[in-house]
Amino acid sequence: MSTKSQGKQRFKFVGDTIAELRKVAWPTRQEATYLTTIVIIVTIIMAIILWLFDMGFAELMNIILLGD
Numbered sequence: 001m002s003t004k005s006q007g008k009q010r011f012k013f014v015g016d017t018i019a020e021l022r023k024v025a026w027p028t029r030q031e032a033t034y035l036t037t038i039v040i041i042v043t044i045i046m047a048i049i050l051w052l053f054d055m056g057f058a059e060l061m062n063i064i065l066l067g068d
Contacts, residue, residue, distance in 0.1 A: 027035070
């Protein structure tokens with residue numbers, strides 16, 4: 001493949017990418033803020049739940065292995 005042909009393919013790729021990005025239905029600032037807030041809240045809740053499970057399993061292992 002020639003260098004000229006590779007250059008045309010790269011330019012076509014960039015042009016196609018820009019064309020696809022123009023078709024995207026971007027969220028409004030309010031929607032993005034709302035969804036980001038939801039993700040942060042769910043992440044915090046899941047972190048707390050996983051931490052509680054971890055603490056429970058650690059305590060269970062202490063009881064089983066160390067007899068405490």
